[in-house]
Amino acid sequence: MQKAKDTIIVGVDMGGTSLRALVVNKKDKIMAEEKVPTNASQKPSGLISDIAALVEKAVRAAGLKLSDLSAVSIGAPGTIDRRGVVRKAPNLGWKDVPLGHELKALVGVPVVVDNDVNMGVVGEHILGAGGRVDEMAGVFVGTGIGGGIIIGGKLYVGSTGGAGEVGHTVLMVDGPVCSCGHRGCAEALASRTAMERDVRAAVGAGRKSLVTEIMKKRNKQRMTSSVICAALKEKDKVMSEVMERAQYYLGVLVANVVNLLDTERVVIGGGIAERMGEDFAAPIRDTAYEYFLRQSDAHRVKIVPGALGDNAGALGAVVLARQRLGKY
């Protein structure tokens, strides 16, 4: 039986396709785990009710009550301000939603809110591949490219909570158009979306690739991480070339971050990194080392794939809540 109520936190990851909740005790043990599909078509208050219900379900599954929690901590896909307001979450269609405030009213315990990628970075930093170093950056590659920065062992959020947008740093002035409207952002060069665009362009130009076939067979509308990996396994030439180019850009991106911030570690996270692991990270690392300004000790910087997979966000939410509430 659990007693000390300040030791249990529910971490929630608001993904575009599903909401995940982990009930975690102070020894980082996952006591229960629940998941429901994200219904983003409803109003924000509806989705917030779904989250509260999911949290309650997970807590019950752990044999606990809501009042046993010291906090609920949630990573949301968007720009979050310091008071837990979701300023802008394009994938959810949210604007200025006081998520922290509203969820607190439903669950009755303190609520911590931050950007989902920030949460994932904190999770990897403390419980995953980050090794709890003082200065770290996380680069998460998925539909887009997100990131987060650890400075002095803590998440660095910047002057208004918006720091870490590695995906929207420009690597190629006048490069391809990005989801943000500009050209040549890292996201427009090396995200899964960018890779899919490049594969489709190659196929459109008459090159042969197994990708479309694999997508059809697996009934996928998009080139998911699993499709990418299946195509690479079959040594699909188009996919290999596109992946190599993306890894090159990611290497340049990592070098930019290290040249600017002198971090001692960079964790490469997200779905592709989870599936491919070292095969994804190694070429990124090679290019980054090549681009480091300080060549003499380039290898001091560890560039590693994430270790927590899908749990990074929810576990990071738990860790961040402990840090913010002074329980760590």
Next chain:
Amino acid sequence: MQKAKDTIIVGVDMGGTSLRALVVNKKDKIMAEEKVPTNASQKPSGLISDIAALVEKAVRAAGLKLSDLSAVSIGAPGTIDRRGVVRKAPNLGWKDVPLGHELKALVGVPVVVDNDVNMGVVGEHILGAGGRVDEMAGVFVGTGIGGGIIIGGKLYVGSTGGAGEVGHTVLMVDGPVCSCGHRGCAEALASRTAMERDVRAAVGAGRKSLVTEIMKKRNKQRMTSSVICAALKEKDKVMSEVMERAQYYLGVLVANVVNLLDTERVVIGGGIAERMGEDFAAPIRDTAYEYFLRQSDAHRVKIVPGALGDNAGALGAVVLARQRLGKY
């Protein structure tokens, strides 16, 4: 007469052409100021003796003795580690020179050493255009492009003292070759050296420009800031176009830094910024605002020209010494 000996610091700026020393009291008043040409052809120990002699001369000019100082603080053009060793200073031909240690042996008071651009950024932050905000970045445009980062009101040096290399972040994969050997770094696109290359290329391609004429008239081997300004004043078309393009790249660079670090202010320093002021900063600002990810409150970020001119480095050295020695 000065009494409290812990209030007077000599700030030294080791420029490529001259060494500057400022004797500064605790009210930030410059009590004396001395300058000698930098003789980089001698051994490191010779140059360090020159610095010690300059410091002594400046101290005497202020009516003081070396023992009246609480510290000498020096900005050196290179990579400095946390123990005051100059790891690499290409312009001086230095490698692993224990500047802090050797200078301390000569002057007999604590010596603080950091990168010259970092010092300039600290100077602008506390005494110049930085407004002492919590999160700031400095971008100094000269022969190269250097930078520095303020986080939590303090200089951020990274895990090994190397942070802030904005000039060697890549903005244009496969762009022009940079002094560091890579392609498309900000320095290769928007430094004075890059601008000179572009002006010469235009002239070489048969375009008319006053720049070469102005250089000849002023007996300059290089396209200095004063040459640039003179050509712009004459509405030289090649110079205007090259400047405009450089400002555009600098705007993208500033946006990259802000999207990554969410700083509330960016100070544009260096010789051109000093001469042109707002004329240099305004187009950079316009482009940066356009590239900010968070468009809704882009204008919250102030992007301003430096205010301290040539004194930024030496004044910053004084401020940093106070911070490091706990006197501020």
